[in-house]
Amino acid sequence: MTDHPKPPFPDQAQSMPGTTAKLDPPPDHGEKGYRGSGKLRDMKAVITGADSGIGRAVALAFAREGADVLISYLSEDEDAAETERLVTEAGRKAVLVRGDIQDAEHCRAIIDRAVSELGGIDILVNNAAHQASFSDLDEIPDEEWELTFRVNIHAMFYLSKAAVPHMRPGSSIINTTSVNADTPSPHLLAYATTKGAIQNFTGGLAQMLAEKEIRVNCVAPGPVWTPLIPSTMPAEKVRNFGKQVPMQRPGQPAELATAYVMLADPLSSYTSGATIAVTGGKPIL
Numbered sequence: 001m002t003d004h005p006k007p008p009f010p011d012q013a014q015s016m017p018g019t020t021a022k023l024d025p026p027p028d029h030g031e032k033g034y035r036g037s038g039k040l041r042d043m044k045a046v047i048t049g050a051d052s053g054i055g056r057a058v059a060l061a062f063a064r065e066g067a068d069v070l071i072s073y074l075s076e077d078e079d080a081a082e083t084e085r086l087v088t089e090a091g092r093k094a095v096l097v098r099g100d101i102q103d104a105e106h107c108r109a110i111i112d113r114a115v116s117e118l119g120g121i122d123i124l125v126n127n128a129a130h131q132a133s134f135s136d137l138d139e140i141p142d143e144e145w146e147l148t149f150r151v152n153i154h155a156m157f158y159l160s161k162a163a164v165p166h167m168r169p170g171s172s173i174i175n176t177t178s179v180n181a182d183t184p185s186p187h188l189l190a191y192a193t194t195k196g197a198i199q200n201f202t203g204g205l206a207q208m209l210a211e212k213e214i215r216v217n218c219v220a221p222g223p224v225w226t227p228l229i230p231s232t233m234p235a236e237k238v239r240n241f242g243k244q245v246p247m248q249r250p251g252q253p254a255e256l257a258t259a260y261v262m263l264a265d266p267l268s269s270y271t272s273g274a275t276i277a278v279t280g281g282k283p284i285l
Contacts, residue, residue, distance in 0.1 A: 004028070005225070006249040007240045016132075018227025020052045020079050027225050029057040030254035031086065036064030039265045044118040046110060046163065048072040048101055048155070049128030051080040053226030054176065057253035058125055058260045059083050063090035065261055070095040070114045072128065079227075093118065101128055102150040107158035115166050123264045124163045126156040126198075127176040131191035131232050145190050152194035156201060169213030174263050175202050177218045177275065182285040195220075199275055206273035215272040217263045222279030223250040246281030 005025045014022055034057075045062050049055040051073035059069045060083070069087050071094060073080045080096055087094035095117045099106045114121045130151040134140045160173055177198040184192035199218055206216035223229075223242040229250075230238050242250030259276045262268055277284045 001247065004249055004252055007243045009239055009241065011235055012230045012238060013235060014227060014231040016231045017074060017076065018052075018229075018231030019076060020056075020082070020227055023225070023227055023230070027053070028252040028254045029086070030060050030257055033254060034061050034064055034257065036061070036066065036090070039065045039261060039267075040123070041066035043067040043122040043264070044114060044120045045123040045125065045264070046070045046072065046114045046121055046159070047125040047127055048110075048159070050083055051076045052083070053228060054221065054224060054253050054256050055125070055127045056083045056086070057257040058127065060086045060090070061257035061261050062123070062264070063087040063092040063094075066092070067123065068093040068118050070097060070110065070118060072097045072099075072101065072110050074098070074100060074128070101155035101159070102147070104154075104158045107155055108162045111159065111162040111166065120168075121163050121166050122168065122171045124159060124167075124173045125176070125260060126159060126173070128155070129176065129191070129194075129228075131188055131228065133187045133233050133237075134189065135187060137189070140190060148190040148194055152191070153197050153201070156198065160205065164209065164212070164214065167212075167214050170266050170269070172215040172217070172264055173205065173209075174260055175216070175218040177202070177220045179220055179222045179277070179279050179282060179284055181220060202275070203273050210272065215263075215268070217271060217274045217276065219256065219259045219263070220275050220277045220279065220284055221251065221256055222277075222282055224256060225250040225252055242280065245279060249280065251278060251280055
């Protein structure tokens with residue numbers, strides 16, 4: 001719990017969506033620490049935003065648990081290639097799919113690639129997200145509001161709708177929400193609003209898909225050290241990122257991955273409609 005970097009962090013800024021190589025200190029995705037035990041042996045997973053951050057950590061953990069992984073990402077080719085390396089190094093198949101999940105056709109193409117190149121789909125992780133910080137309502141352009149909803153909510157609907165017909169009983173959908181769903185930051189108004197919608201979507205879809213024996217859950221991270229932070233937040237917030245939670249530090253991506261593995265594990269067969277909080281000790285409502 002204490003063997004991880006704490007703020008203050010060095011001054012740093014990146015352009016969106018950010019890259020892992022420029023993060024200081026470097027994030028931990030579980031490269032040295034995660035040991036699999038076959039929980040997801042021979043399962044097929046689709047993970048959006050899997051090039052870096054939480055998505056990379058989940059891809060690595062899934063692979064070490066025995067799953068093949070489709071790595072969906074926007075345009076961060078170097079980061080995506082590193083995730084691919086980690087998956088293949090674990091002895092599992094990796095499929096890279098570059099493109100913008102705002103587009104419904106691209107979302108359907110992601111699922112088609114999983115079916116054709118992995119041989120099916122057992123786990124869908126809707127993890128990719130867009131965020132930007134604003135201090136006043138008047139500063140938020142209409143286009144920014146719409147972009148946030150297209151990436152964070154619309155894509156989740158498109159991907160889930162496309163994936164479900166290919167999912168067998170025992171499959172699962174895992175969505176990434178946020179502590180912002182319950183305690184919204186005013187500076188992340190659009191992002192926080194979508195995260196609340198994700199939690200609601202998860203609860204409704206879990207009920208809808210129960211008769212198909214497909215589970216739907218979400219993970220609610222607190223502050224996590226990823227390229228999204230220095231590319232979307234002002235310098236002072238980056239410098240002290242994570243200081244506000246009881247553990248007084250941000251989580252590392254590797255510390256989130258175990259929650260996704262637990263939710264994907266077929267042995268978690270009675271867990272559906274749940275929100276798993278990984279927040280460094282900060283309670284959610």
